[in-house]
Amino acid sequence: MDFLSGLFSFLYQTGDAFAFLVLSACGLAVIFGMMGIINLAHGEFILCGAYVSASAARMGLPLPLAILLGALIAGLVGMLIERAIIRHLYNRPLDSIVVTWGISMIATQGTLIILGSTMPGTGTPFGSFAVGAYSYSIYRLVLMAAAVATLAVLWLIFTRTRFGILARATIQVPHIAEALGVNTPMIYSLTFGLGAALAGLAGGLYAPTMTLVPTMGAAFVVEAFVTVVVGGADIFLGTAPAAAILAVVKAGLTSWQGQLAGQIGLLVAVIIVIRILPRGLTGFILRERA
Amino acid sequence: MAILETRKLDKWFGGLHVTDNVDFALDRGEVHCLIGPNGAGKSTFFKLVLGEHTPSGGTILYDGEDITKAKPFERVRRGISVKFQVPGIFQALRVRQNLQIALQHHLEGAGLDEEIDRLLEFLKLKDAEKQLAGSLSHGQKQWLEIGMAIALKPKLLLLDEPTAGMTPDETHATGEMVKALNAEGVSVLAVEHDMAFVRQIAQKVTVLHFGKVFAQGTIDEIVADERVAAIYLGEVDA
Amino acid sequence: MISTLRLLEGPQTLGKGPGFWSAFALVLILACIYPMFADGYDVGNNVYFFNWTFMALGLSLIWGYGGALSFGQTAFFGVAGYAYGVLTINLGDAYGLTFFSLIAAVGISALFAAVLGYFLFFGRISGVFLGIVTLSVTLVLERFMSQTAGPEWAIGSARLNGFNGMGGMPSLTIPWPGGDIVLYPDVTLYYLTLALLVIAYLALRMLVNSRMGNVLVAIRENPQRAEMLGYDIRRYQLGAFVIGSGLAGLSGVLYTAWGNYITPSSMGMSAAALPVVWVAVGGRSDLTTTLFGTLLVLAGFQYLTIYGSQYALVMMGFLLVVTILLAPSGIFITVGSLFSKGLRRRLARERV
Numbered sequence: 001m002d003f004l005s006g007l008f009s010f011l012y013q014t015g016d017a018f019a020f021l022v023l024s025a026c027g028l029a030v031i032f033g034m035m036g037i038i039n040l041a042h043g044e045f046i047l048c049g050a051y052v053s054a055s056a057a058r059m060g061l062p063l064p065l066a067i068l069l070g071a072l073i074a075g076l077v078g079m080l081i082e083r084a085i086i087r088h089l090y091n092r093p094l095d096s097i098v099v100t101w102g103i104s105m106i107a108t109q110g111t112l113i114i115l116g117s118t119m120p121g122t123g124t125p126f127g128s129f130a131v132g133a134y135s136y137s138i139y140r141l142v143l144m145a146a147a148v149a150t151l152a153v154l155w156l157i158f159t160r161t162r163f164g165i166l167a168r169a170t171i172q173v174p175h176i177a178e179a180l181g182v183n184t185p186m187i188y189s190l191t192f193g194l195g196a197a198l199a200g201l202a203g204g205l206y207a208p209t210m211t212l213v214p215t216m217g218a219a220f221v222v223e224a225f226v227t228v229v230v231g232g233a234d235i236f237l238g239t240a241p242a243a244a245i246l247a248v249v250k251a252g253l254t255s256w257q258g259q260l261a262g263q264i265g266l267l268v269a270v271i272i273v274i275r276i277l278p279r280g281l282t283g284f285i286l287r288e289r290a
Numbered sequence: 291m292a293i294l295e296t297r298k299l300d301k302w303f304g305g306l307h308v309t310d311n312v313d314f315a316l317d318r319g320e321v322h323c324l325i326g327p328n329g330a331g332k333s334t335f336f337k338l339v340l341g342e343h344t345p346s347g348g349t350i351l352y353d354g355e356d357i358t359k360a361k362p363f364e365r366v367r368r369g370i371s372v373k374f375q376v377p378g379i380f381q382a383l384r385v386r387q388n389l390q391i392a393l394q395h396h397l398e399g400a401g402l403d404e405e406i407d408r409l410l411e412f413l414k415l416k417d418a419e420k421q422l423a424g425s426l427s428h429g430q431k432q433w434l435e436i437g438m439a440i441a442l443k444p445k446l447l448l449l450d451e452p453t454a455g456m457t458p459d460e461t462h463a464t465g466e467m468v469k470a471l472n473a474e475g476v477s478v479l480a481v482e483h484d485m486a487f488v489r490q491i492a493q494k495v496t497v498l499h500f501g502k503v504f505a506q507g508t509i510d511e512i513v514a515d516e517r518v519a520a521i522y523l524g525e526v527d528a
Numbered sequence: 529m530i531s532t533l534r535l536l537e538g539p540q541t542l543g544k545g546p547g548f549w550s551a552f553a554l555v556l557i558l559a560c561i562y563p564m565f566a567d568g569y570d571v572g573n574n575v576y577f578f579n580w581t582f583m584a585l586g587l588s589l590i591w592g593y594g595g596a597l598s599f600g601q602t603a604f605f606g607v608a609g610y611a612y613g614v615l616t617i618n619l620g621d622a623y624g625l626t627f628f629s630l631i632a633a634v635g636i637s638a639l640f641a642a643v644l645g646y647f648l649f650f651g652r653i654s655g656v657f658l659g660i661v662t663l664s665v666t667l668v669l670e671r672f673m674s675q676t677a678g679p680e681w682a683i684g685s686a687r688l689n690g691f692n693g694m695g696g697m698p699s700l701t702i703p704w705p706g707g708d709i710v711l712y713p714d715v716t717l718y719y720l721t722l723a724l725l726v727i728a729y730l731a732l733r734m735l736v737n738s739r740m741g742n743v744l745v746a747i748r749e750n751p752q753r754a755e756m757l758g759y760d761i762r763r764y765q766l767g768a769f770v771i772g773s774g775l776a777g778l779s780g781v782l783y784t785a786w787g788n789y790i791t792p793s794s795m796g797m798s799a800a801a802l803p804v805v806w807v808a809v810g811g812r813s814d815l816t817t818t819l820f821g822t823l824l825v826l827a828g829f830q831y832l833t834i835y836g837s838q839y840a841l842v843m844m845g846f847l848l849v850v851t852i853l854l855a856p857s858g859i860f861i862t863v864g865s866l867f868s869k870g871l872r873r874r875l876a877r878e879r880v
Contacts, residue, residue, distance in 0.1 A: 026798065037662070038659070085849065085853060088853060089853075092653065092856070093656055094597045094655070094656065094659070094857060095852050096658060097595075097597070098804060098808060098848060098852055099848070099849055099852045100851065101801055101804070101848065102805075102845040102846070102847075102848030102849040102852070103845065103849060104843050104845070105798075105801065105842070105844055105845030105848070106842050106845035106846060106849070107845075108841075109838065109839075109841040109842040109845065110609075110842055112838065113838045113839070113842070216680050218797065222664075222667060225660065227593070228665075229660055248728055260671055260672075260674075260675050262673055264668055264671060264672060267664045267665075267667060267668045267671075270660065270664050271661050271664055271665065272660070274653060274657050274660065274661055275647065275651045275653065278652075278653070278657070282566070340756070361760075362755050362756060363756075363758050363759060363760050363761070366755075366756055366757065366758040367758045371756070372756050374752075374753075374756075378750055378752060378753035378756070379750065379753065380746050380749040380750055380753065381743070381749060381750075382745075382749055383539070383745065383746070383749060384539070387539055387742070390742065391742050391743065391746045391754075391757065392757050394739050394742060395757070395758055395759075415871065421745050435753075438753070438757065439756075442758060
């Protein structure tokens with residue numbers, strides 16, 4: 001009985017870590033994987049989604065709608081930023097990192113100035129259940145389902161919709177896409193917006209479980225990066241399996257040595273993977289041309 | 291006596307057999323052109339010789355020595371030099387400084403300056419020496435790169451589509467440059483699409499197709515070979 | 529000797545001829561007589577600014593000249609700062625041992641840079657991945673040091689103290705018959721730091737105009753071509769990285785000796801961003817513009833922190849975004865090019 005409850009605990013922790021990594025990383029993976037841009041403002045799109053959805057929920061909107069609203073607003077802001085700033089830096093990858101870092105500083109501090117050092121949130125819904133000696137949050141199970149659902153929806157978008165196919169084509173061979181009449185600037189905007197919206201979704205989903213402070217994005221960013229870099233360019237061949245593996249690593253290290261060990265473990269993992277598998281899991285699976 | 295030799299050189303990319311057991315030899319003092327339809331594996335073969343790709347099998351011999359495991363800069367130091375397809379020059383530095391960086395390895399002081407001047411004359415770039423390399427015309431950039439490649443006094447010069455994007459006049463001038471270098475004893479291996487250029491410089495021609503050596507001979511023999519024409523038209527498979 | 533000095537001028541540095549060097553001499557003289565007119569607090573404050581310039585010059589070498597965007601400067605800053613703290617707390621400040629500790633601490637951070645650099649450059653890691661790895665290393669160090677709070681986390685008699693930071697280490701102390709001279713943030717420390725800055729600046733000028741400097745900018749422009757000219761580019765990248773990171777370490781030691789304090793937040797995300805801002809805004813591909821850009825941005829940042837504290841970081845963010853978009857070579861170079869033909873040519877170079 002003890003063994004089973006211990007096993008359940010480990011599975012729960014791993015699933016929880018997996019959901020966190022997938023949801024925080026998929027927005028970054030879309031932008032990095034498809035456009036090669038490292039978006040250091042990723043945490044701030046999460047912040048946007050969190051704040052918008054929490055405010056909307058407090059104003060009476062049902063939580064699922066509030067979360068979607070948060071994602072939508074984050075996506076729109078993303079498209080604006082892409083149009084105004086990122087667009088000019090596609091052939092300057094190092095500069096795009098630096099610029100998004102600047103945007104991140106502006107957003108975090110700006111939020112602090114305008115909205116104060118904290119914002120009231122909603123509580124975690126659904127309560128808890130018990131297995132063995134421990135109690136577990138039901139909402140976290142919802143988040144695990146949300147992570148899987150997000151991956152499924154993304155798969156449908158990229159393989160079944162016109163936008164998805166055009167986006168993949170545009171990003172791989174922009175001139176040809178343009179010659180075929182595709183509105184390539186629009187595709188770039190929409191793709192970046194999708195990445196930002198996914199970040200906003202993560203923010204909205206996790207807002208009920210966290211304190212809302214302007215620096216909350218930082219809790220997601222590093223782990224999102226690690227997952228994207230370990231995974232490589234493809235969301236389905238890379239990010240998802242990377243999240244699974246890293247979830248096990250993180251859950252294992254956390255239960256062994258505490259949260260900090262888990263975080264450090266992930267950072268060490270990214271350093272090692274960059275050295276051994278420069279294109280991440282995607283490259284390993286596809287054995288891409290050098 | 292071969293200055294460059296590959297034995298059963300093999301390269302796989304995932305499931306793609308890009309270089310298929312290639313046995314190749316370039317004689318000392320020879321100008322040899324490598325041609326073939328797109329995707330035949332010419333660039334990959336080149337990169338294998340340079341050391342940018344590691345072979346899946348086989349050996350590469352330079353001047354009798356096995357260089358299969360040597361790093362690119364080691365191969366360069368032994369006397370192999372390369373000119374890339376896309377001009378590989380230092381765009382934001384001046385023309386003179388570009389050559390200086392190529393030469394400073396083994397020259398300094400007044401000797402260095404004299405050699406730079408000599409090269410500038412040879413490349414017809416004397417008037418442009420203070421210009422930024424990036425502001426040169428496309429043909430001039432190609433020549434500057436050839437200049438940097440030969441500054442090292444190589445024994446073997448590899449040229450990857452040296453006349454890509456050049457006007458017919460520039461192409462002809464490049465051909466004359468190559469012949470002048472060959473007269474000084476430099477062996478040349480060139481990947482090329484421009485048949486007029488091939489005819490101008492090549493003593494021997496190898497045709498690659500699907501990663502394999504398809505035909506070899508003088509330019510006249512190759513042009514007369516019906517099978518070669520067929521592969522360009524897509525009528526023959528591996 | 530003369531030929532080495534000739535390297536003070538060259539293709540990789542702005543400023544040549546009697547005009548430039550007279551201006552340089554003038555600025556130096558002004559800097560030397562400054563303490564006679566300023567009060568103690570301002571002098572100490574200027575030392576604080578000078579302390580950061582080494583890190584900025586180091587990043588200019590690694591990024592501006594070498595083309596490698598390293599987010600690791602604050603990691604080496606922190607390592608050296610903590611090393612100085614541990615060494616001086618254990619060894620004390622008599623007999624000039626603080627200077628030994630200074631050199632040893634910089635040496636430790638340089639050694640750490642050599643190991644990390646070997647891993648990076650001999651592993652052919654470059655571009656954005658270099659940035660990610662160096663940023664990860666910096667954050668690992670920050671997180672690790674933040675949780676060293678208990679008494680078991682001590683080296684000798686120096687407790688690491690977790691996120692509260694290590695304090696109480698002695699300042700740099702010059703042994704003197706009749707009473708050691710302790711270098712508090714005051715006039716003597718000012719002259720020492722100024723001297724170090726001048727030496728570093730001139731030495732770097734000579735380095736970047738030397739053959740090594742030529743190869744470094746070649747690697748920045750076209751690493752493949754540099755390799756195909758027979759250079760083992762990994763060694764040059766490693767060399768620049770160790771020197772640049774060692775300079776960051778020097779900043780760390782001087783900062784710790786100046787304030788008798790070092791915390792893990794000096795290696796956090798916000799701290800790691802600042803050197804990038806200074807160097808990008810000033811003009812990273814030239815030592816002189818980096819130096820003045822850094823001092824100006826630091827002064828501006830401090831002013832904003834005092835008079836409108838919340839806006840300081842927002843302004844830094846804005847500055848960074850605007851610079852990268854509108855003046856990617858750095859604001860100094862871009863504005864300066866409006867006045868100088870030489871700078872206009874330089875700017876054209878960067879646009880190519």
